Amino acid sequence: MRIVIQRVTRGRVNVVDEQGRPDTGFAPQQIDQGLLLLVAVSDQDGPDQVAYAARKIVNMRIFEDEQGKMNRSVLDCRGQILSISQFTLYGDIRRGNRPSFIGAGKPDHAKAVWEDFNQALSEYGIKVSTGSFGTHMRLDFINDGPVTILLDTDELM
Structure with missing residues (x-):
């Protein structure tokens, strides 16, 4: 898993349609002070990576x-947590100018691991709000500090 962790004073996510209009089927999610997490999952990620990342965060x-x-x-x-699935953290631009996302997990697996991760976070008693997996989203947040940390379980496990 690759997770960008940002300390925020507030965060909000909206799902938008192809024209950039708010998707009325998704209620905007919002947090106050806490962490904004941008989460990418690989096919190698599972319960061990979920438990480790949740505990660390x-x-x-x-x-x-x-x-x-x-x-x-x-x-x-x-604090609260806003968790956003973001496969583009596995973008590789070492060759050419178009990112390759071959390292990102297959959608069904990635969604299940991301949901397990969010559940693991909430089991610590933290309010966890989420974006919507596989959709176009708009984020609005205030990075506090700024404080931004990268957690990559691929390098640790």
Whole structure:
């Protein structure tokens, strides 16, 4: 899994149709202070990667304490999570100018792993809002810091 983790003061996602209009079948999802996660899944990802990534993310100390040091987790500050599926994190541009997405998981597998990941996060008692898998979305968020971290389970497992 490749996950871009951004500390945010707010985040919102809307699903849009081909003309860029809001999709009325999807209620916009919104969070206040917390983490915006852009999540990509490979075909090699499974329960071990899900458990590892969820545990790392909820315990990552990237929120400031009373002394202004990054010493608190999303759990500590009672933050929220907005999780967005984003296969393009597996885009490879080493050859040519058009990205190859061969490293991204097949849609059925990727969706199941992403949903398992979101469930694992919520089991820590965190409110988890999500985008809609495989759709065109528009994100609106305020990156706080800015603080942006990359977690790649391919390099750790």
